């Protein structure tokens with residue numbers, strides 16, 4: 001068994017001190033023992049302080065040189081291929097993140113975007129795709145803010161103080177970033193979080209750091225991009241967007257509009273930009289349908305080379321009932337429409353197929 005030398009020294013000192021106290025032997029060694037004890041104490045204290053500094057300075061682990069050299073602009077095309085109908089928003093996000101990367105430094109996050117818009121328009125999806133492009137080895141941190149509705153949820157976010165239940169697990173925001181600081185953080189439906197929880201983000205967005213309450217460690221968000229999505233304010237922003245295309249004017253008025261929706265102005269001021277992701281026009285819905293058909297069939301190892309317009313029109317017509325939910329229901333609908341044909345295609349061993357709508361039966365017809 002390996003013994004800690006410091007522990008062994010303490011044992012020896014203990015024995016010697018004991019012998020002196022009981023039998024009065026080794027009187028000359030007492031000053032030496034005293035000095036040794038002091039030295040041992042200071043060595044241990046120094047070790048403790050070094051360990052603590054290492055833990056506290058997790059931010060020093062962020063490789064800023066790597067971040068500054070990162071090229072994100074080339075991903076704009078890929079993002080726009082996947083997230084349909086929001087090219088201007090995507091371009092904005094990409095250019096801000098690229099700027100953030102170029103000046104990456106301690107004390108500032110790479111970007112923070114507030115994405116208001118009706119449900120099912122791709123807000124969370126855009127953030128997830130940015131995460132894939134920016135940090136392909138690191139999962140985005142998706143926090144559903146509707147689960148942070150009470151003041152006590154601040155502890156869930158940044159960890160309860162030591163001794164409280166669950167303190168060893170840490171915070172749902174802080175612990176994953178301590179483990180891996182290269183993160184895209186998605187605050188989904190941000191307006192639903194309690195104001196106390198929203199206040200936590202003042203410091204985090206301001207100076208890109210906060211203390212995890214349970215461990216006392218400093219968490220650094222310098223390599224993070226924040227996306228806060230919200231479902232309110234879309235009508236007001238739509239009116240502003242129709243009035244002006246000037247980015248400066250839009251930004252100022254958007255902050256006012258979102259303040260009227262209940263967000264606090266100091267918090268709004270900390271977002272790099274407020275970008276409306278509005279309802280998709282029919283053409284883009286058709287494109288999303290195409291993408292979802294291709295994605296669904298790809299899971300079965302089959303490539304869809306063509307989807308007929310009639311089939312898409314049929315899917316969109318059936319989606320009308322759910323159009324207030326954006327394209328959220330479309331994936332399920334497409335699964336329902338095309339599932340029987342997947343069986344058939346697999347039976348024939350097809351790997352590339354064309355999908356059309358059989359006008360007589362109203363069913364999907366598959367050809368190779």
Ligand SMILES: Nc1ncnc2c1ncn2[C@@H]1O[C@H](COP(=O)(O)OP(=O)(O)O)[C@@H](O)[C@H]1O
Pocket residue numbers: 082083084085086117118119120121122123124125126229280288291327328
């Ligand atoms: N603009 C879009 N382009 C491509 N797919 C989309 C788009 N909007 C929504 N989707 C699809 O619908 C799903 C749900 O969208 P989501 O981003 O969660 O909506 P929300 O705007 O409510 O956050 C996504 O996972 C994606 O598959």
Ligand SMILES: [Mg+2]
Pocket residue numbers: 123124125188189229
């Ligand atoms: Mg969402």
